[in-house]
Amino acid sequence: MKNFSYTIKDSVGIHARPAGNLAKLAKGFTGTKVMIEKNGKSVDVTKLMMLMGLGVKCGDTVNFTVEGPDEEAAAKAVEEFMQTNL
Amino acid sequence: MKLFHGKGVYGAIAIGCVSVFKRQEASVRRTHITDAATELERVENAKSKALEQLSAIHEKALKEVGETHAQIFEIHMMMIEDDDYNDSIRSIIETQMVNAEYAVAVTSDNFAAMFSSMDDDYMQARSADVKDISNRIISCLSDGENSDSESDSRMIICSDDLAPSETVSFDKENVLAFVTAFGSSSSHTAILARNMNIPAVICVGEEFLNDISDGCMMIVDGHKGEVIIDPDEETVAAYTAKQQEDAHRKDLLQQLRGKDNITRDGTRINIFANISGVDGIGAILANDAGGIGLFRSEFLYLESDDYPTEEQQFTAYRKVLESMAGKKVIIRTLDIGADKQIDYFGLEHEDNPAMGFRAVRICLERPEVFRTQLRALYRASVFGELGIMFPMITSVNEVAECPAMCDMVKRELSEEGMPFSDKVEVGIMIETPAAAIISDRLAPMVDFFSVGTNDLTQYTLACDRQNSKIERFVDTHHEAVLRLIEMAAVNAHANNVWIGICGELAADTSLTERFLRMRIDELSVSAPFVLPIREKVRSIDLS
Numbered sequence: 001m002k003n004f005s006y007t008i009k010d011s012v013g014i015h016a017r018p019a020g021n022l023a024k025l026a027k028g029f030t031g032t033k034v035m036i037e038k039n040g041k042s043v044d045v046t047k048l049m050m051l052m053g054l055g056v057k058c059g060d061t062v063n064f065t066v067e068g069p070d071e072e073a074a075a076k077a078v079e080e081f082m083q084t085n086l
Numbered sequence: 087m088k089l090f091h092g093k094g095v096y097g098a099i100a101i102g103c104v105s106v107f108k109r110q111e112a113s114v115r116r117t118h119i120t121d122a123a124t125e126l127e128r129v130e131n132a133k134s135k136a137l138e139q140l141s142a143i144h145e146k147a148l149k150e151v152g153e154t155h156a157q158i159f160e161i162h163m164m165m166i167e168d169d170d171y172n173d174s175i176r177s178i179i180e181t182q183m184v185n186a187e188y189a190v191a192v193t194s195d196n197f198a199a200m201f202s203s204m205d206d207d208y209m210q211a212r213s214a215d216v217k218d219i220s221n222r223i224i225s226c227l228s229d230g231e232n233s234d235s236e237s238d239s240r241m242i243i244c245s246d247d248l249a250p251s252e253t254v255s256f257d258k259e260n261v262l263a264f265v266t267a268f269g270s271s272s273s274h275t276a277i278l279a280r281n282m283n284i285p286a287v288i289c290v291g292e293e294f295l296n297d298i299s300d301g302c303m304m305i306v307d308g309h310k311g312e313v314i315i316d317p318d319e320e321t322v323a324a325y326t327a328k329q330q331e332d333a334h335r336k337d338l339l340q341q342l343r344g345k346d347n348i349t350r351d352g353t354r355i356n357i358f359a360n361i362s363g364v365d366g367i368g369a370i371l372a373n374d375a376g377g378i379g380l381f382r383s384e385f386l387y388l389e390s391d392d393y394p395t396e397e398q399q400f401t402a403y404r405k406v407l408e409s410m411a412g413k414k415v416i417i418r419t420l421d422i423g424a425d426k427q428i429d430y431f432g433l434e435h436e437d438n439p440a441m442g443f444r445a446v447r448i449c450l451e452r453p454e455v456f457r458t459q460l461r462a463l464y465r466a467s468v469f470g471e472l473g474i475m476f477p478m479i480t481s482v483n484e485v486a487e488c489p490a491m492c493d494m495v496k497r498e499l500s501e502e503g504m505p506f507s508d509k510v511e512v513g514i515m516i517e518t519p520a521a522a523i524i525s526d527r528l529a530p531m532v533d534f535f536s537v538g539t540n541d542l543t544q545y546t547l548a549c550d551r552q553n554s555k556i557e558r559f560v561d562t563h564h565e566a567v568l569r570l571i572e573m574a575a576v577n578a579h580a581n582n583v584w585i586g587i588c589g590e591l592a593a594d595t596s597l598t599e600r601f602l603r604m605r606i607d608e609l610s611v612s613a614p615f616v617l618p619i620r621e622k623v624r625s626i627d628l629s
Contacts, residue, residue, distance in 0.1 A: 009505060011400075011404065011466075011505065015209075016212065016215075023164070024164075048164055048168045049170055049200075049216075052201070052212060053200050053201065055206055055209055058504070059503075
């Protein structure tokens with residue numbers, strides 16, 4: 001299991017488009033689960049509507065938990081995605 | 087003849103016949119089924135059909151409104167494939183043994199409710215997207231071809247509301263105008279209408295739907311946001327004339343759009359526009375202004391019942407900066423007092439408010455109000471080219487206090503890890519004789535000057551703007567005012583500071599040449615004056 005946290009710098013937060021791209025990215029790692037947690041609420045990032053429903057805004061800190069056969073690669077890809085896009 | 091008021095989202099006039107838009111979402115009935123597998127297969131088929139349609143709409147939108155605005159349909163496709171959304175549909179069908187249409191409708195309501203309960207305008211608006219995709223699936227389930235306008239003639243489309251996909255699915259050639267009972271000017275539909283150059287009036291209110299039927303005559307005035315049902319001949323004639331005027335202005339636009347603001351001998355000047363709210367951006371872009379020279383931020387305070395929060399202000403500033411896509415936006419900090427009073431500020435009555443507690447004086451006395459506005463401004467600064475301007479300056483000390491406040495706000499933001507641009511220009515209004523007279527001292531402290539000619543005239547000539555009795559003593563071309571402007575221009579340029587004029591005088595074409603000779607760098611006028619001024623500038627020869 002891999003863990004890391006990230007603080008959103010993008011001023012609009014995780015809105016529709018980045019949420020869609022993040023969900024797509026995580027779906028690519030079949031069998032590996034990527035969870036995002038904000039204020040005790042945790043959702044699977046492949047679930048676009050729930051992810052948008054978290055309402056992650058600029059300045060929020062979110063925690064990722066990545067678990068599964070591809071966890072190394074998936075965690076790295078998600079972290080990179082966050083840094084480049086959010 | 088009956089008149090309705092709404093909000094115009096694209097300023098143009100349409101005269102024609104009404105076509106009432108009928109959605110195919112015919113009320114969904116709950117029916118009991120015996121074979122869940124067949125029902126699930128129907129959902130799968132409807133979904134792939136919906137995805138095909140959306141992909142076609144996305145293509146069409148790419149061509150008609152561009153990539154940024156077309157993105158929404160990509161999101162719609164992703165939403166249709168969302169796991170939770172589909173799980174919900176499946177489980178309703180399997181556990182309740184009900185028809186697919188009903189399962190989709192219930193799922194739609196649940197997800198839409200989730201979004202509309204969020205404390206964020208952007209996310210609230212997403213509930214319309216959930217409903218839009220769900221209605222599309224339901225319509226595919228009932229084999230309905232998605233509502234394309236069947237008629238060949240050009241019609242005014244009237245509806246309670248239009249989803250973005252509905253707006254785009256019309257054949258643009260056949261649409262004279264859009265009129266909706268609901269909607270908001272920041273909705274995708276309004277944005278799309280604007281980008282398709284189709285006159286549109288929204289928020290007309292539900293009652294107007296009772297007064298229309300297919301084929302009835304209507305006038306849509308997108309400038310004023312008015313809709314006239316069954317107009318009489320005289321009114322039609324008056325609006326036809328207005329339409330021709332619009333056409334003439336459009337010609338002017340065709341000739342001058344994209345052209346430089348340059349005199350015959352090669353002197354250049356920027357022509358920007360003034361606005362008092364986010365709604366004005368459409369007119370600014372339509373008139374090809376080079377930027378915003380005066381954004382009156384007080385509308386945020388006037389429209390609200392309490393101090394607008396940092397977040398509310400940030401959202402508004404960001405919207406303006408983004409819409410202007412890299413063109414300069416000068417936002418003037420709060421300018422209330424005098425003729426603009428706001429209850430919750432609790433300001434005392436003054437006998438002579440024009441010379442009283444107003445504008446930057448309030449900001450400096452109430453740093454918490456000022457700080458909130460500056461934080462919102464700096465946070466928004468990463469979305470475009472921002473300039474911040476302080477009104478009613480009379481002394482060196484006031485000017486010194488403003489940038490100090492800006493520095494404090496920037497330090498706070500850095501500590502919190504919030505991004506802001508380091509290219510924000512800071513400037514002051516020259517609207518008191520004092521500021522013009524000591525402009526040599528003020529210029530080294532700022533990046534730009536902007537002359538507010540209305541107040542400068544009132545203070546220089548000792549003539550109250552509100553007093554109609556003394557109108558004949560107000561000489562708007564008074565040499566004293568013009569000399570003060572010239573003095574400020576000379577001092578600005580000696581210090582490498584640029585100078586603009588944002589008061590009413592800027593739009594006075596009989597002074598354009600004089601301003602050009604003073605080497606004024608920018609004129610900021612109401613949007614409809616941008617092109618007439620450009621025409622004037624291009625006719626002048628200074629040599």
